[in-house]
């Protein structure tokens with residue numbers, strides 16, 4: 441399947457200023473630039489004249505000017521030579537949309553659906569971008585099981601001595617994989633427990649669904665009393681997009697939203713969003729530390745000794761191969 445057949449987030453909107461930015465997505469080099477009127481545009485990062493990196497050029501009005509000989513290209517890739525005015529050339533252009541605080545790109549030939557993020561009633565805490573030196577499959581593995589949470593994470597997840605009590609359920613469709621976890625809650629610092637409205641003996645609930653065009657998971661996190669079902673005052677919904685850079689590295693784009701039953705605008709979330717942002721960033725960095733510490737970055741699950749929490753690894757791989765990469769996946773089905 442040719443590159444960029446799905447809508448990928450490639451940069452946060454705030455990461456694109458007046459300078460063009462080079463990005464690599466799934467082994468494809470692009471230059472992303474913002475025209476003088478604020479429109480984001482994406483071209484292949486190679487000048488059709490003599491193959492200079494367009495990302496080293498400058499934005500002049502609505503066009504990107506190549507550093508080497510000054511040819512200029514508009515958002516549709518139409519190029520002009522200043523030295524030979526009748527000579528025209530085209531750079532490969534991509535479809536671009538700016539939404540949810542990010543810049544999204546796909547190939548002009550592809551017609552996938554744009555991922556709909558259901559954020560109704562939620563308040564945006566932050567959008568984050570992280571890079572991980574690990575292949576897509578291994579990154580998704582980490583974000584789709586909770587057995588690692590006791591030892592990898594700070595406050596997120598379940599305690600090691602009660603991990604055997606955690607229940608996990610898998611629900612797969614042709615195009616999605618849902619995983620529902622519930623179990624005794626990890627010990628939280630008292631101020632955080634109070635702020636979130638987490639009662640004594642509450643269970644931590646972690647319910648996510650992974651989609652594959654592009655590859656992303658939608659996580660619902662909250663706490664609740666196992667006897668009465670009473671939930672915590674605050675919950676959140678995270679959308680994490682797993683965007684391969686190449687076969688050895690991946691970008692994570694996290695869109696974090698919260699809902700709270702505190703009074704006031706956005707349930708008071710504006711007041712503590714800095715704290716949630718800091719916690720979330722820290723927890724994601726802890727995942728990255730583990731992923732970059734793996735002894736073997738072979739994306740295959742062959743030879744791994746999988747546990748009752750790892751069923752999603754095979755389910756995800758089959759869908760990554762079939763839906764995301766557009767290949768016959770039987771070879772990797774788990």
Ligand code: FES
Pocket residue numbers: 487488489490491492506507508509510511
């Ligand atoms: S290489 Fe870009 S203008 Fe010559």
Ligand SMILES: [Fe+2]
Pocket residue numbers: 582583588589592593727
């Ligand atoms: Fe994690």
